[in-house]
């Protein structure tokens with residue numbers, strides 16, 4: 117007997133159930149299809165503008181920095197300014213994201229290169245599909261538009277998120293993602309990112325910049 | 339890993355006499371407890387979500403066979419492979435097989451307690467493959483050839499000078515006169531060294547905090563980002579996880595996510611919560627070409643039909659050990675195997691046998707704090723009692739039975755432990771449903787079988803020692 121059959125058999129013996137119990141199957145199918153929500157904290161259930169404020173406050177609480185611009189055209193200038201203020205090189209690595217690609221980068225001194233990171237890029241730029249106000253969390257999905265390596269290898273990560281994509285809670289984000297990718301389907305990687313990388317493994321002292329970015333800057337658009 | 343659970347009392351005595359360990363353990367006392375309390379208090383729904391978390395896990399465990407099948411189906415349709423492993427040996431062989439097929443020389447590893455449980459590092463080394471731990475704490479203990487002393491903070495038993503010593507011994511190609519006096523310099527050194535290992539690895543192995551049946555997804559939760567670099571850079575990603583990690587849906591994961599980091603480190607959410615589904619997609623510019631999940635049983639399916647079934651709800655947050663006076667006093671290594679603290683005292687006898695770990699359920703002061711803080715509301719003290727009863731029933735030997743009392747007395751005689759534990763328990767009792775002024779049992783006063791009514795000293799939930807101190811002050 118394979119390990120699979122043995123394990124499933126042992127589980128059924130322990131639970132004293134048999135394989136043909138249609139009632140149990142129906143319960144499981146109902147949950148997988150119905151995907152009931154549990155308790156969604158009131159904290160994030162706010163009107164749009166307050167949701168953005170909560171998102172920013174929570175992101176800053178975990179040592180992210182947050183800027184805000186009115187429209188996509190303003191992003192390159194805001195990014196250039198951030199790089200200057202932090203003495204960072206005016207060069208960013210980004211994927212093929214259409215929102216980012218449509219921005220007037222030529223109006224700035226910032227040099228833009230495209231593709232995944234091999235670890236040599238000081239600054240990565242991504243577009244998050246969503247934000248979650250509850251915890252100041254960014255939601256990034258893999259693919260040619262926003263390669264996952266950009267989220268982790270560069271020392272500085274700049275993430276653009278549209279104000280209208282900031283949800284109150286994770287559940288809303290899952291609904292939206294499933295609408296986009298099909299029910300029961302996700303992109304290869306979905307990263308929930310809450311602040312820059314950190315470790316407290318040495319004497320419980322919290323230090324930023326363990327293996328991932330030391331700095332996380334968020335630009336909210338709109 | 340050599341199992342030394344049987345000599346717990348000796349281990350504990352040595353730990354109490356070890357000044358470096360005691361210095362390091364003071365960080366647990368100050369680091370975790372207040373942070374958890376603050377994070378839990380800041381979310382008004384926290385306790386209600388603990389109930390839903392418990393219910394989700396109970397529901398999943400009651401239908402575990404079916405959710406495993408649903409999960410497996412989704413992983414396959416996303417292009418991944420699922421391998422079941424009934425035993426540790428079977429899991430090891432499976433992982434080795436995948437590594438060999440990939441011609442792997444080095445393997446990077448995200449932190450995984452399952453990998454510790456099956457002894458993956460030693461096994462890979464024996465077979466000519468070099469495992470590289472990438473979580474900072476795991477990396478430190480790998481250099482020192484030690485096991486983890488905590489399930490989320492594996493190097494919590496060490497001080498920074500000990501880490502410095504290990505780095506100087508291991509990183510010999512770096513200048514000998516470099517300054518490593520600050521934790522930041524240690525972190526930066528590890529970051530630099532591990533960055534190269536990440537980029538060179540052939541296979542990345544991670545654990546999983548959750549396996550989602552709805553989407554066929556494995557979820558890892560980290561603060562460093564090492565788990566992510568482990569799983570996106572190499573060509574092959576292997577997930578090792580145990581059967582009880584299954585959760586039905588993304589919404590269910592969201593409930594438990596709200597409990598995990600708050601209970602573990604007092605964060606609202608860990609920095610990186612990463613959902614991985616299958617290998618990279620055709621037009622993905624990064625990510626692994628192969629994605630394998632090795633699902634381990636190792637005694638858990640039997641637990642499901644036993645009085646220890648509720649322990650399978652555990653999400654490995656570590657809160658029970660952070661709040662355990664015994665753990666705080668002696669650290670994790672005294673427990674003698676990979677899972678320390680109250681959850682270890684319940685799991686270890688099941689996983690390695692009561693003959694080897696039968697002493698652990700006695701490593702308790704019965705203060706009840708572990709159950710009080712467990713996000714999944716696992717009745718840990720009750721389960722420890724079940725093990726003690728089992729041990730007693732088995733009449734293992736008169737000496738072993740007596741040993742239990744001896745161990746209890748050992749802790750009861752340590753005033754610091756005693757004070758801390760009783761103060762907590764009295765407050766719980768005084769605030770609880772039990773009528774004010776009387777306790778049905780006084781912690782530590784009657785062993786674990788006697789139940790007597792004790793008058794509450796002044797009905798105000800203070801211990802004798804606290805009242806004595808107050809009186810002396812006012813006198």
Ligand code: SF4
Nearest residue numbers: 652653655656658712
């Ligand atoms: S038993 Fe509870 S408190 Fe302990 S690690 Fe598991 S979930 Fe956390």
